[in-house]
Amino acid sequence: AEPFHLTTSATDHLGCTRCCCCYSEIYVSGRMKCDPWPKGKKLVHLDLKGAPPRVEYLRRLIELFSQLGVDGLLVEYEDAFPYEGELKLLQATVQPAYSQEEVLSMQEFARSKGMEVIPLVQTFGHMEFVLKHRPMWHLRETSHCVGTLNPHREEGVKLVMEMVRQVVELHPGLDTLHIGADEVYMLGEGEESKLWLTSPGHTVEQLFLSHVTKVAKAIKEVWPHMTIIMWDDMMRGMSQDTLKASGLVGLVQPMLWDYTPNLDVDKTVSLLQKYCSAGMADVWAASSFKGSTSVYTCVTCTQRHVDNHLQWLKVAASLSPGVNLKGIAITGWQRYDHLSVLCELMPVALPSLAACLQTLLHGQFSAEAHSKVTEVLGISAVEVEAMERFVRGWFSPYHRQRRTVTPLITMQIHSQAAT
Secondary structure (H helix, E strand, C coil), X not given: CCCCCCEECCECCCCCECCCCCHHXXXXXXXXXXCCCCCCEEEEXXXXXXXXXXXXXXXXXXXXXXXXXXXXEEEECHHHCCCCHHHHHHCCCCCCCCCHHHHHHHHHHHHHCCCEEEEECCCCCCCHHHHCCHHHHHHECCCCCCCCECCCCHHHHHHHHHHHHHHHHCCCCCCEEECCCCCCXXXXXXXXXHHHXXXXXXXXXXXXXXXXXXXXXXXXXXXXXXXXXXXXXXXXCCCHHHHHCCCCCCCEEEEXXXXXXXXXXXXXXXXXXXXXXXXXXXXXXXXXXXXCCCCCCCCCCHHHHHHHHHHHHHHHHHCCCCCEEEEEEEEECCXXXXXXXXXXXXXXXXXXXXXXXXXHHHCCCCHHHHHHHHHHHCCCCEEHHHHHHHHHHHCCHHHHHHCCCCHHHHHHHHHHHHC
């Protein structure tokens, strides 16, 4: 098949570059049609840890999402949440956190559009926005790893539970919470962990599981009705028996993430089957519509993300009846982590999100899917991948700051943007 070819031109009221070009260019021909995404929720991930949108823009996004068939939002607030009391230092200072009224307003508007709001609170790894603060340094697993919580200190669990409490209480009627727990770097490298690991039978796997189980049980004790989701990556190498004996069965639902265009279908199905056989039959998928290509990517490659969703459709179609696929979270990362640069901001990635959602709904990026995207976002003419080449190669922040942009390249960028 000819490669998917997306073009963009003028921006619309959402600030997104409009898509798409002619149908013959964008249609994924020659590829086997998959079954549409089965029953289950389609969540869009709002990563607010970089360039969080104003509330007015969030409402526009939610309106757009509803037109594209979204069932819910997975909201990762980080320092954009209005933490209070001793946790107020977690709030962003350069750009103010949302107010309590704004958080409530966003939820109310989402519900009016038929969308559930699921907050994501990191409770183990990727806690950079917490552990970067001097009063929290002593809670790091190692002094040089800003993101990982020391699992041996009760103060750390109390910190996490206070974060969860404030988030839950500002989400009235909440019944599903995501506790993160992905990419727990340097776990086992801290002095307390090294001592703990000297005991017979103690492993890094058990260290991870014990902390997550402790947090999940603490949440269930306060909110017995709460459904708890967690990222799966730290459990992928664990045996079925280890998972069964962990205490997590019945407490959490794993969300398996893979954002690659060549996702290994057989391996992914096998992983989901393993979780099911271990007693965790309720599972989630996580794909990506932006922010997963490279840490510094500026312009979203829609083809890459559509291919990722086509692979996930194959996974869904290959699962045994015993695996209860609860839904898919279509992630859109603003940064790789709290301390990295921004990548692929939301407006430039909206064509990718629209194409990915329609691919899930139709089983391929068909004529009907194409028509829906053009209806919602408009017609376009500029090649996204070509623009990325010029911007990254000859129009970087370094070039702009020093006003050393080649006139010929400026003409190329201007010509494509105006087409």
